[in-house]
Amino acid sequence: MADSVKIPLDDKLESIVKQCGPALIDVLKHKFGCEAVIHGVSAEWGSGKKPSVVPDQRFSTQLPKGMTVSVWKDDLTTHQADAVVNAANERLSHGGGLALALSDAGGPNIQRESDRYVQSKGKVFAGEAAVTTAGKLNYQKIIHAVGPCLQSSHTTHDVVRATPILKDAIKNILRLMEKENLQSVAIPAISSGLFNFPLRVCADTIVKTLSEHDQRSKGRPLEIHLVNNDEPSVKEMERACREFLPQTQQATSSAAGRHGNSPCPTLTINNVTLTIKKGSIERQKTDIIVNTIGADLNLSNGAITRSILQAAGQGIQDEINKKSKSKKHYNVIETKGYGLNCQYVYHTICPEKYWRVPYDKILADIVWECLNKAHNSQQKSICFPAIGTGLLGYDKDVVARVMMEGAVAFAQQTNGVHLDISYLMYPTDTNTYKAFEDGMRTLQGSANYPSRSPQGSANYPSRSPQVDLMRTNDHAKSSAETPHIELISATQERMSEARRWIWNDMCLHQNSFNIRNNFIQHFGQREHENLLSFQTMWNISITESFQDGCAGIQITGSNSIEVSVVGVEVEAMCCKAQEEFAREEEDALVQLLNRKVSYERSRFDNGDKGSKEFPIVRVEKLENPCLKQMFELKKQQLSATPRRMYQRLPAQFCELVSRVGFHRELAPPDEQKYGQGIYFCESPRLAMELWRNTSEDEYLYFVEAQVLTGRSTTGSPDLILPPSLPGSDPSSLYDSLTNTSKDIHVVFNGYQALPEYLFICKKRQ
The missing domain is CATH 3.90.228.10 (Phosphoenolpyruvate Carboxykinase; domain 3)
Known part of the structure; x- marks a missing residue:
């Protein structure tokens, strides 16, 4: 059960929050374990907060041998696929462009593993590709492909000589996909940026190489996403696809609310992203997997649950048996992920279609509970199957509507919460996929999303939501009139400590903000450049110290609001360093013990x-x-x-x-x-x-x-x-x-x- 408390903002606190809202939210989450929602404050942090990216699919087609090629405008650090291609250099030194963006988002282990690869196997020459793990990115692998590098003053002859190298790089990407058993990959316009390869020739070469591979293919069909975040690259990729590929299926811009028959439709509401995709549930790399289990709680009954049992190991069945004694039917049993690529599995117990209580009400209740459990445990991604559409015989259209509308209502009522919700269909289940696709298209084309209050709705749980953070429209409007921070946490102590820190450290001090945190010692060049820029941007002084085994930073200045703003930003830097340290230690344990870390x-x-x-x-x-x-x-x-x-x-x-x-x-x-x-x-x-x-x-x-x-x-x-x-x-x-x-x-x-x-x-x- 999560509790919430409201902290009213006086003029000084409101001014601070206006200027460092995103950093404050990060600090409250990582320092105190509290989710925070800021109400009634007109933000001034501008580009300091990264906007939500809405994936925009421009084109999709299926080639004769089954390969699917699609064109996207999206952020490659957050795109949905099994693997992402990094436009790398020969030494796999990720110091600029896309390589730096992926390395920053994925954490330091990407560069470390790349360095180890080069030390053991040598440089990756132009036209070749190498595979590493993806760090904190939501991919299974990164494929580092080295394309041709031209001078800025290159000639036509230089381009002609370099084109076969780019073609070889694409071939090696596809070869590694098959070797690593990857179904889908996101490929950017390799070499067209820092390496000066002409964008139009780049697009033509990539698309033609994909077409040739499909013609020769005798293996399983692959899904190729041509993904870039700049409009010129997206347009060139779309042009090349329309020019050189058969157009059996197409998708128009998602910005216009139409996905056609896209293989991976996506919808973003606030900070919650809904995605429909195909694959096997036991192979998904996500924080939470949702599984449908029978009333006998036996994972051996049913093809999907049996696959989960085989991948996870017997421990998952033993935990279900242990917990089932205290559970009621039509609820959710939570277990660890064991051998799966997830932290937790939510096992949902569903009735038959013609049970005495309408199955759509129970299904809505289950979806609501799963999403709230994910939110309360501070997880960032959850993957649902099409619950009940198999042996239970639930109507596919009803299931799609209930599950997607429940997610939309959750997204609207938990404004500020980041959660990636994916609906996974078995690759051959085209009817269910179409039902969810139609549901997504209906939501995208609707001017009004479902009601934000689930109580009393035929589509949502009849009982009250399990957390107190759910807010109706009227409540949200009234709250916005008075500036305040809403803290949400599972314990009173965390909220109390967070509230004390806001009032004492952020507000009551005058011209000095002191931070004692040994993770200051983990600051690198980038963090120290940030400290220097803070002193340049604001009229403040920053002094680092180390005494009695503890590192510290003192921020002083004549304006107490500016001092507080910088203090919060530096606290957020400490939290980021702390999280990177924890990830590295967990990775070290995995390497030492060859088992997944859980606590x-x-x-x-x-x-x-x-x-x-x-x-x-x-x-x-x-x-x-x-x-x-x-x-x-x-x-x-x-x-x-x-x-x-x-x-x-x-x-x-x-x-x-x-x-x-x-x-x-x-x-x-x-x-x-x-x-x-x-x-x-x-x-x-x-x-x-x-x-x-x-x-x-x-x-x-x-x-x-x-x-x-x-x-x-x-x-x-x-x-x-x-x-x-x-x-x-x-x-x-x-x-x-x-x-x-x-x-x-x-x-x-x-x-x-x-x-x-x-x-x-x-x-x-």
Whole structure:
């Protein structure tokens, strides 16, 4: 159950929010775990907020051997396909143009993996292509294709000599698609930008090569999306397709609200994107997969559920069996994704068509619950099948209408929420696909979307929505009259901490904004260029510091509003650095253990658990199988018996400890008396003495952990690693450092500690 609270904005806060709204929303989400909706504020951040991209399909046709070719105007960092093609250079150095955009959006692992590829296999020469994973992009793979590179003053002869190279690059893209078992790929106008290859010749070459491949093809049909975000490239690709390809199917501009028989229609409402596509549900790379399961809860019954079971493994069936005892029919059972390319699976239990309650009402209820669960768990993408259109015999047109109208209503009532909703049809199920396509076209051509209030509608759940953030039109209008921020979170503590930060850090200070966050140390050239530009744009001064193991930034200036605006922007930079760090650590775990990283925070109801020195608001049990496996390996390596110890940390790092364990960046004590590592104490009382500078928090956060202290020696402030064991090889070090009373220990490897419980305590006044 999500709660919400409204924070009224005075003149000063409103002025701050006007200038840094997107950064503020990011900070409230990543620092405090709160979704934020800004009401009644006329934004001034302009291009600081990236607008929603509405994919615009201009052309589509199916070639004689089955290949589908379509032309799109879209952002390649967010386009929907199995793979994206990057217009790369020979060294796979992604420093400009499309390569930089994809690398920025996908995170640092794309460049790292590219560097490893070149180190091990050498340069990728013109006309060749290489495959890497896609990082944080919503693709399975990136195909790095190296096209011809011409001088800006090239001749016609240069173009003629370079054209076969571009043709080879396209052939290698298609070859890698088949090798990697990829169904669809997004290809830009390779070499036409920074590499100076003429755009018209580029379009002709790409399209002709696709046609030739289809004529020779003996494999499965491929889906080729020719995608660019600039109008000249889109128009040239469309011209070449119309000139050289048979036009069996075509799609006009989605901006005009018509998709014809497009293979992948898309509709964007607020920040929610609806997409219809074809494929196999068990192969989808998404945060959430929705599955339809029978009343017997047996995944072995039914072709689709059986495919999910085979891909996920027996663990998914075991979790269903465990949870089913407390579930009612016509609900949703949530499990982990296990071997699937998703975080979670929502197993929906549907009745037969002629049940005593109309199936469209139950279906609407299920869709509503799935979307709200996705929103509450802060997931970004969800993939639905056409629920009930198989053995249950639901009418395809009714299912399409109910599922799509439910998503539209959700999008309108959760303005500001980012969610990608896809409807997946089996490739041969043309009738169901057409039903959803017609439903999408109806919505695109309608001036009025469905009502924003689901109660009482024949198409939506009869019960009240499960979250309090749902707002009717009248409520939204009245709220807009008074400027305020609406905070939405699953816990009161998160909202309380966020509210305190808004009033104290953003508003009450005068001419100085102080940030203590060790992820400042992870800032690179781009972040420091941003800091320099802030000082140029605003009349402020920025000073970086590092003291007692903690990095800090102080922002000062004569105008307190300008200081606050820059402070929020820098906080957002810290949050981004923190998230990139977490992703890198998760990727490292995947490489080490060859298994997917997952974690869970669940309420622990044993009131006697832990210390009674502080009023306990809630205890959460932390479970992360990967961290546990690494801890067990470390225990064997050290031959050590774990000790139960505590660490106090700021509110914003509780989630990070659950995800990737303990790191020295998260909670350095006020004084690092015993070494520059990760500190633990025997009791929460001692932790309060060791960590005093987090006292601005309204709540206290203690993590109880098993810690492998092993062979220990007395520490000192100058030690960045434990000293060598006496009489042994210099590389043989002590396992930890300690104080004289041995109730404080410092370890230097985060896998020596396993987080088990989080205690959230209320401060005594």
